[in-house]
Amino acid sequence: MLIIRSLVADDAIPTIGLMKRIYGESVFLARYPDEFTFTPEEESAFIRRRLEDASSLFIGAFVDGIIVGLCDLSAAGGGCKTGHRASLSISIARKWQSKGIGSALLDTAIAQARDMGYAQIELEVVSGNTKAEGLYRKYGFRRCGTIPDAFRLRDGSHLDLDIMVLTLPPEC
Numbered sequence: 001m002l003i004i005r006s007l008v009a010d011d012a013i014p015t016i017g018l019m020k021r022i023y024g025e026s027v028f029l030a031r032y033p034d035e036f037t038f039t040p041e042e043e044s045a046f047i048r049r050r051l052e053d054a055s056s057l058f059i060g061a062f063v064d065g066i067i068v069g070l071c072d073l074s075a076a077g078g079g080c081k082t083g084h085r086a087s088l089s090i091s092i093a094r095k096w097q098s099k100g101i102g103s104a105l106l107d108t109a110i111a112q113a114r115d116m117g118y119a120q121i122e123l124e125v126v127s128g129n130t131k132a133e134g135l136y137r138k139y140g141f142r143r144c145g146t147i148p149d150a151f152r153l154r155d156g157s158h159l160d161l162d163i164m165v166l167t168l169p170p171e172c
Helices: 008-027 042-053 100-114 132-140
Strands: 003-007 057-062 065-074 085-092 120-126 140-154 158-167
Touching: 003 008, 003 100, 008 042, 008 065, 008 085, 008 100, 042 057, 057 100, 065 100, 100 132, 120 132, 120 140, 132 158
Parallel strands: 085 120
Antiparallel strands: 003 057, 057 065, 065 085, 120 158, 140 158
16 A cells, blocks of 8 residues: 655654665665765655745655655745745655656645745756656656766766656646
C-alpha cells in the first residue's frame, strides 16, 4: 500500500539511506552517494525546518512502511518579485519507478503548491532522462531552457540540464 505523507524528524535515518541509495543508482541526480554527508541530526533539523516553513513541502512515498521516494517543494526565491515561484525535486528508488509513485508525489505537490499560493513550479531534469521528462510533460510542464554541461561526471563526461516550468492557472 502506498502512502504519501509529510516527513517528520523521525524519518531522518531512512531518508538518508534512501538518498544514498538513489544517488548510487542514477547519474541523473546532482550528487554521488559519498557526497551526501548529512548526519541524522542534520537531516532531522532539515525536515523540521521544512515542516515549520509554510512555503515548503517535504513529503515521502512509503510502500508498506518503507520510504521509496521523496518530493521537495520550496520557494524558488524570496521577496515580492519571485514569491509566486516554487522549486520542485523528486527522487524515487529505481525499483519503484514507473509504478505511479511519481504521479502520486506530483499530484500532492501540485495541489499543495496551489494551496500555498504559488503560480509557477520549476524544476531541473537531466537531458535524456526520458522517464522523468515524460512524467513532467504529462502534468503540463514545458521545457524552457537548457544548461549545457551542468553536470561533470567523475568519468569526464558531461550532462545537460533542462529547465521545466508548470504554470498553475488560478482555480475558478
